[in-house]
Amino acid sequence: MTRTTDRRSSILSGAAELFARQGVASSTVRQIADRVGMLSGSLYHHFPSKDAMVVEILTGYLDNLLARYRSVLGEGLSPRARLERLVHASLTEAELFPHATLVYQNELTYLRSGETVRSHPGFEGVRAAAAEVQQTWMDVIEAGRADGSFRTDIDARVFYRFLRDSVWLAVHWHRPDGGPGIDRLAGDCVSLFLDGFATFDEA
Amino acid sequence: MTRTTDRRSSILSGAAELFARQGVASSTVRQIADRVGMLSGSLYHHFPSKDAMVVEILTGYLDNLLARYRSVLGEGLSPRARLERLVHASLTEAELFPHATLVYQNELTYLRSGETVRSHPGFEGVRAAAAEVQQTWMDVIEAGRADGSFRTDIDARVFYRFLRDSVWLAVHWHRPDGGPGIDRLAGDCVSLFLDGFATFDEA
DNA sequence: GTCTATAGCTGGATAGAC
DNA sequence: GTCTATCCAGCTATAGAC
Numbered sequence: 001m002t003r004t005t006d007r008r009s010s011i012l013s014g015a016a017e018l019f020a021r022q023g024v025a026s027s028t029v030r031q032i033a034d035r036v037g038m039l040s041g042s043l044y045h046h047f048p049s050k051d052a053m054v055v056e057i058l059t060g061y062l063d064n065l066l067a068r069y070r071s072v073l074g075e076g077l078s079p080r081a082r083l084e085r086l087v088h089a090s091l092t093e094a095e096l097f098p099h100a101t102l103v104y105q106n107e108l109t110y111l112r113s114g115e116t117v118r119s120h121p122g123f124e125g126v127r128a129a130a131a132e133v134q135q136t137w138m139d140v141i142e143a144g145r146a147d148g149s150f151r152t153d154i155d156a157r158v159f160y161r162f163l164r165d166s167v168w169l170a171v172h173w174h175r176p177d178g179g180p181g182i183d184r185l186a187g188d189c190v191s192l193f194l195d196g197f198a199t200f201d202e203a
Numbered sequence: 204m205t206r207t208t209d210r211r212s213s214i215l216s217g218a219a220e221l222f223a224r225q226g227v228a229s230s231t232v233r234q235i236a237d238r239v240g241m242l243s244g245s246l247y248h249h250f251p252s253k254d255a256m257v258v259e260i261l262t263g264y265l266d267n268l269l270a271r272y273r274s275v276l277g278e279g280l281s282p283r284a285r286l287e288r289l290v291h292a293s294l295t296e297a298e299l300f301p302h303a304t305l306v307y308q309n310e311l312t313y314l315r316s317g318e319t320v321r322s323h324p325g326f327e328g329v330r331a332a333a334a335e336v337q338q339t340w341m342d343v344i345e346a347g348r349a350d351g352s353f354r355t356d357i358d359a360r361v362f363y364r365f366l367r368d369s370v371w372l373a374v375h376w377h378r379p380d381g382g383p384g385i386d387r388l389a390g391d392c393v394s395l396f397l398d399g400f401a402t403f404d405e406a
Numbered sequence: 407g408t409c410t411a412t413a414g415c416t417g418g419a420t421a422g423a424c
Numbered sequence: 425g426t427c428t429a430t431c432c433a434g435c436t437a438t439a440g441a442c
Contacts, residue, residue: 007407023313025228028435042408044437106312110226154391161372162395166365173361188357192365210425231417245426247419 008046010036015053016099024054024107054103055122061100062129065093069136079144080194086140087167088186094171095182104130105168137164150194163193211249213239218256219302227257227310257306258325264303265332268296272339282347283397289343290370291389297374298385307333308371340367353397366396 014035018027029050033040047053068089072082094101111127137160144150150159167189174185217238221230232253236243250256271292275285297304314330340363347353353362370392377388 021313023226023228025226026313029437030435038407039409040436041410041438045407048437050436102312106309109309110224110229154395155376158376161375162369165368165372169364169368173364192357232419233417241425242427243418244420244428244430248425251419253418 007036011043011046012053012057013099016057016097016103019054019057020099020102020106024050024103049120051120052122054107055120055126057100058104058107058126059122059129061093061097061104062126062133064097065090066129066132066136068093069133073136079140079147079149080190082140083144083194084186084190086137087163087189088182090167091170091174091182091186091189094168095174095176098171101168101171105171134160134164166193210239214246214249215256215260216302219260219300219306222257222260223302223305223309227253227306252323254323255325257310258323258329260303261307261310261329262325262332264296264300264307265329265336267300268293269332269335269339271296272336276339282343282350282352283393285343286347286397287389287393289340290366290392291385293370294373294377294385294389294392297371298377298379301374304371304374308368308374337363337367369396 011032015027015032018031018035028040029043030040032050032053033043047056069086072085072089075082075085077085108130111123111130138156141150141156141160145152145156170185170189180188214235218230218235221234221238231243232246233243235253235256236246250259272289275288275292278285278288280288311333314326314333341359344353344359344363348355348359373388373392383391
């Protein structure tokens with residue numbers, strides 16, 4: 001167990017912060033090196049390429065997130081409760097890794113653009129993990145539609161996108177310290193969406 | 204009045220499509236030239252730089268959008284009705300200029316990142332227009348909070364962001380032909396958000 | 407494990423022929 | 425108005441000294 005954060009980790013977190021703020025394409029290895037106080041060439045002792053950093057940032061983030069999701073799925077909850085736990089898990093992860101969350105959110109559009117750029121081995125894994133994340137959400141939404149607790153007159157994928165983007169967006173404004181905790185935030189978010197989306201037994 | 208779409212416009216629309224799919228930074232002037240069947244050097248007869256294309260795409264989009272917004276503001280509607288008309292205007296604009304809409308949505312994060320990259324003259328105008336768009340939404344939300352029709356226990360900016368991203372996101376999945384029209388879509392969207400967000404006189 | 411130095415490439419942009 | 429030909433800057437990545 002090393003006492004101080006090792007070099008490799010600090011490079012990765014510096015890179016994540018840059019990627020989050022400027023985008024991957026506009027961030028250079030020299031900027032990354034500057035940030036940790038070394039020269040660009042030295043980075044390649046730790047990572048084979050810039051893309052490898054991106055892959056590692058996204059993979060670490062998604063692996064953690066999926067582990068949380070799987071734990072939630074094992075609890076055998078109702079659709080509504082499960083949805084709240086998924087929101088909670090996502091917000092928790094976003095609080096722990098805000099930069100990785102932003103990178104994932106911002107680059108997702110370009111990541112899935114089929115035949116283009118990213119052919120780097122490892123991006124396939126990222127894409128697969130991203131697909132599993134989406135499937136997890138779709139499953140709970142479909143389950144809620146099936147048991148009558150969610151509306152069926154609005155496309156499931158549309159609802160998924162609305163909710164997903166709102167949750168992921170929280171990292172833009174949520175402040176870990178001082179503000180409302182994750183618990184409160186997750187509850188508010190689910191209430192906001194579901195009380196306008198879940199079927200109401202009015203009258 | 205020219206009968207065919209002129210060269211300049213086709214360059215711009217080709218560029219917009221590329222920017223939307225790959226991101227501005229990852230799109231090269233050579234790709235843009237390829238798409239309209241000319242060589243990269245020839246582009247510079249029509250535009251002084253790649254950034255100038257980005258500025259013109261975003262400016263044209265935002266100018267149109269703001270013109271619609273101002274027209275809505277002149278109708279003297281209630282907050283709820285005004286909100287629906289703003290959603291409607293945004294969706295209409297997104298249907299007419301889907302690529303520009305996506306570019307705006309995707310690059311907004313990097314656009315506002317203060318001292319970084321984009322110092323091109325003209326980007327200031329884009330930023331100013333984007334600020335006016337945001338202000339228009341914030342005004343109607345605040346008006347609704349003031350007259351009691353919207354909840355005050357959730358941050359206005361949070362609600363704004365949820366709604367804005369959901370509306371802008373529609374361009375990802377909405378198909379102009381065949382699917383539900385803009386009218387229906389706008390109504391659904393507002394109903395979805397407000398019936399979970401507007402105050403209810405229950406009991 | 408970091409540095410110096412630079413190779414090799416790609417991208418935005420330009421000059422001038424046609 | 426388009427093409428040919430290219431400049432130059434900036435980038436990723438590498439090789440080898442220390």
